[in-house]
């Protein structure tokens with residue numbers, strides 16, 4: 001495991017999102033809702049670093065970190081937030097419809113739970129591809145060595161309350177599909193706390209286990225633990241042992257949608273937010289690395305500078321790019 005790389009990726013994502021948040025609020029030029037993952041970076045980074053490029057990730061509305069962690073292009077993401085033609089979804093999707101197929105970030109959607117089903121379908125195709133390869137005569141087989149590609153889907157605790165979550169898990173377990181379900185449990189669905197939405201004494205992990213799926217719940221702000229667990233999940237899927245479920249406990253620092261801090265408006269208790277901010281995944285990883293790498297703080301500072309330059313350059317590039325042409329409105333839609 002390259003522990004410094006995990007920290008680097010989190011630093012880059014944190015810087016990019018903080019800058020985007022400030023610019024979003026101050027300028028009012030990005031005409032898209034934005035759901036920040038600030039405080040939750042360890043989940044996306046720990047999981048995506050365990051994947052190959054050809055494995056595919058499907059995200060939900062809170063997808064910036066997932067997209068960037070999988071290798072999605074930052075410049076194209078920022079252009080998408082500004083609605084420009086150079087955006088990763090040609091300026092038509094906004095922040096909840098990020099995509100970078102080259103990097104293996106297939107799609108994201110704001111319809112809760114939708115991508116859980118889509119990732120399950122992709123995993124079915126990946127399992128079928130390996131099955132077909134196995135049925136072909138030796139010598140004619142595409143290289144299925146190392147097992148199937150893996151599909152990963154990130155979603156929140158709120159999305160686990162959608163019916164499609166249960167249908168998908170049941171189907172994946174039945175067909176032993178290579179799909180990793182990653183529940184980023186940040187305890188809130190909009191402003192509703194988990195305890196007001198789900199019965200006490202039960203967990204989302206337990207429900208996944210109810211379908212016979214191997215499932216683990218762990219500290220989602222410990223990037224090294226998340227990464228270890230994700231490596232195990234990937235091994236499990238490639239070995240043909242079926243789906244894997246990870247419930248990662250974490251917390252968002254900003255409001256549900258937008259750049260502000262909602263505890264300042266009384267939406268969440270300030271002491272709760274502060275206690276989670278003390279468990280900052282970026283700071284914890286830096287502290288852990290400092291023991292063996294005394295130069296880590298200087299490297300983090302350098303990474304921050306680079307990320308700042310990269311993000312501001314992406315903002316400048318986006319502003320200089322054209323908006324989509326009205327004449328192209330239907331290009332790429334079904335039936336055209």
Ligand SMILES: Cc1ncc(C[n+]2csc(CCOP(=O)(O)OP(=O)(O)O)c2C)c(N)n1
Nearest residue numbers: 062110111112156157158159186188189190
């Ligand atoms: C099918 C559907 N129902 C309701 C919504 C409205 N909605 C948007 S985000 C959200 C809360 C999501 O909470 P969670 O899944 O825990 O993710 P988080 O925002 O905490 O990352 C809701 C209810 C939606 N987008 N789609």
